[in-house]
Amino acid sequence: RAVAVVVAVEAEEAEERGRRAEQLKTDGNAAFREARYAEAVRLYSAAVELEPENGVLFSNRSGALTALASYDLALADADRCTALRPDWPKGFARRAAALHGLRRFALAVNAYDAALALDPSDGILVTARRQSSF
Numbered sequence: 001r002a003v004a005v006v007v008a009v010e011a012e013e014a015e016e017r018g019r020r021a022e023q024l025k026t027d028g029n030a031a032f033r034e035a036r037y038a039e040a041v042r043l044y045s046a047a048v049e050l051e052p053e054n055g056v057l058f059s060n061r062s063g064a065l066t067a068l069a070s071y072d073l074a075l076a077d078a079d080r081c082t083a084l085r086p087d088w089p090k091g092f093a094r095r096a097a098a099l100h101g102l103r104r105f106a107l108a109v110n111a112y113d114a115a116l117a118l119d120p121s122d123g124i125l126v127t128a129r130r131q132s133s134f
Helices: 002-033 038-052 055-067 070-083 089-101 105-118 122-133
Strands: none
Touching: 002 038, 002 055, 002 089, 038 055, 055 070, 055 089, 070 089, 070 105, 089 105
């Protein structure tokens, strides 16, 4: 009985962390849309603390870091995202954007190719890849 209570409490706590992380992500998305990138990074970072295995949070923070020209940090988050969600093209697109910012164009093209392999119909990826290949 005591074990069942502990498991139930842990599940409830995990749900609450998930709800808080989702709210932080929503707030981070709003900050990002309003070009408040440092605030978005802070909110996404708080969400990552609550859900460190959530690839979307790393992707979102990578995008905000790229907007701040913090490309090394953006690349680290993109790499974490692709490790957590290797079948999601957006993580590879985030990696490519960070690499492009670092002027590592050949690697950026490779990352765009990885994203396009997962979603070949994404016109935005095709255009971005083309811009990195000049």
